[in-house]
Amino acid sequence: MSGNSFGTLYCVTSFGESHGPAYGGVVDGCPPGMALTAADLQQELDRRKPGSSRHVTQRRETDTVEILSGVYEGKTTGAAIGFLIRNEDQRSKDYSAIAEKFRPGHADYTYWQKYGIRDPRGGGRASARETMIRVAAGAIAKKWLRERFGMLIRGYLAQLGPHPIAFKSWGDVGKNPFFAADDSMTKKLEKFMDDLRESGDSVGARVNVMAEKVPVGWGEPVYGRLDADIASAMMSINAVKGVEIGAGFAAVTQKGSEHGDEMTPQGFLSNNNGGVLGGISSGQDITVSIALKPTSSIRLPRRTIDVHGQAASVETTGRHDPCVGIRATPIAEAMLACVLMDHALRYRAQCGDVVPPTKVG
Numbered sequence: 001m002s003g004n005s006f007g008t009l010y011c012v013t014s015f016g017e018s019h020g021p022a023y024g025g026v027v028d029g030c031p032p033g034m035a036l037t038a039a040d041l042q043q044e045l046d047r048r049k050p051g052s053s054r055h056v057t058q059r060r061e062t063d064t065v066e067i068l069s070g071v072y073e074g075k076t077t078g079a080a081i082g083f084l085i086r087n088e089d090q091r092s093k094d095y096s097a098i099a100e101k102f103r104p105g106h107a108d109y110t111y112w113q114k115y116g117i118r119d120p121r122g123g124g125r126a127s128a129r130e131t132m133i134r135v136a137a138g139a140i141a142k143k144w145l146r147e148r149f150g151m152l153i154r155g156y157l158a159q160l161g162p163h164p165i166a167f168k169s170w171g172d173v174g175k176n177p178f179f180a181a182d183d184s185m186t187k188k189l190e191k192f193m194d195d196l197r198e199s200g201d202s203v204g205a206r207v208n209v210m211a212e213k214v215p216v217g218w219g220e221p222v223y224g225r226l227d228a229d230i231a232s233a234m235m236s237i238n239a240v241k242g243v244e245i246g247a248g249f250a251a252v253t254q255k256g257s258e259h260g261d262e263m264t265p266q267g268f269l270s271n272n273n274g275g276v277l278g279g280i281s282s283g284q285d286i287t288v289s290i291a292l293k294p295t296s297s298i299r300l301p302r303r304t305i306d307v308h309g310q311a312a313s314v315e316t317t318g319r320h321d322p323c324v325g326i327r328a329t330p331i332a333e334a335m336l337a338c339v340l341m342d343h344a345l346r347y348r349a350q351c352g353d354v355v356p357p358t359k360v361g
């Protein structure tokens with residue numbers, strides 16, 4: 001199975017399955033000399049980990065990370081940074097009932113038909129536990145980008161099923177189990193999730209993520225466009241079915257006089273382009289929005305087939321996220337950080353000596 005790496009100069013590789021002994025990652029291309037400890041990775045992993053509230057999967061994992069290489073006396077050496085996170089709470093018997101059936105909406109059918117063999121335990125390689133590796137790699141990228149450019153990469157849950165959640169303040173995001181930027185919504189969201197869990201069904205969600213203080217000039221037209229790489233990275237997250245950059249699909253009904261971001265000597269007057277023009281960062285905030293589908297593993301009976309092609313019914317018990325979007329915010333932040341880090345290094349390689357000729361803002 002290839003396709004386990006992404007990035008050009010900041011290259012991330014992951015391995016591991018949901019019920020195997022461990023997940024591991026290799027980050028290649030981190031510049032030398034940055035202070036780095038396992039705690040830097042752990043604080044981001046703790047934001048993503050399961051079991052943090054009754055509204056997410058109750059799998060009990062500490063997601064403790066161990067750095068194996070690439071750091072000497074607390075500093076990155078430029079060598080590949082290898083790290084390991086052991087699985088601690090596998091309950092493989094939960095999957096015996098669905099080992100020979102395909103859950104509608106999950107990856108069971110396509111993995112089986114493509115490889116002719118699959119590890120059904122916890123979804124195997126299709127499990128979103130793999131996103132731990134992205135979050136750890138993103139923590140390294142976030143740190144480097146923050147130290148070098150003062151860059152801030154952060155996100156929030158913008159919609160939970162039918163409930164839009166307006167942005168109120170970044171301070172609210174860490175105060176509730178949903179990553180909602182309006183903590184006054186928490187009670188309503190909790191009631192919604194409690195009812196949903198009882199019903200045995202699941203819902204989708206929207207997550208918004210942005211990067212502030214991105215310098216102008218990152219991104220390589222035409223096949224290495226920054227927006228294309230961001231979209232690819234976001235679509236690679238499990239269960240993501242849509243990506244918008246800037247105005248996104250709202251651009252369909254906008255007029256040119258509304259969409260085009262006017263400029264003044266002090267800077268841009270709007271950001272419909274989400275901080276990317278011609279595939280190159282404009283120096284504005286990068287704004288991204290993603291749609292996550294409802295969890296496929298639900299308790300309600302669904303029509304399917306078994307591995308012999310016979311009609312069957314499948315009900316998925318065991319421990320699952322009733323809304324996968326609730327834990328997706330740190331994952332989306334991490335993917336944006338990895339792409340920006342990759343493009344920071346690519347910019348430095350080719351255009352590091354260019355001084356942008358026009359001063360704006």
Ligand SMILES: Cc1cc2nc3c(=O)[nH]c(=O)nc-3n(C[C@H](O)[C@H](O)[C@H](O)COP(=O)(O)O)c2cc1C
Nearest residue numbers: 106107126127128238239295296297320321324327
């Ligand atoms: C944070 C997160 C947690 C997830 N948890 C579950 C889960 O508990 N049960 C499930 O069926 N899918 C879950 N998923 C989604 C599956 O990993 C994914 O939908 C599946 O591999 C099908 O492939 P897809 O990526 O095309 O949707 C989760 C996704 C994310 C991002």
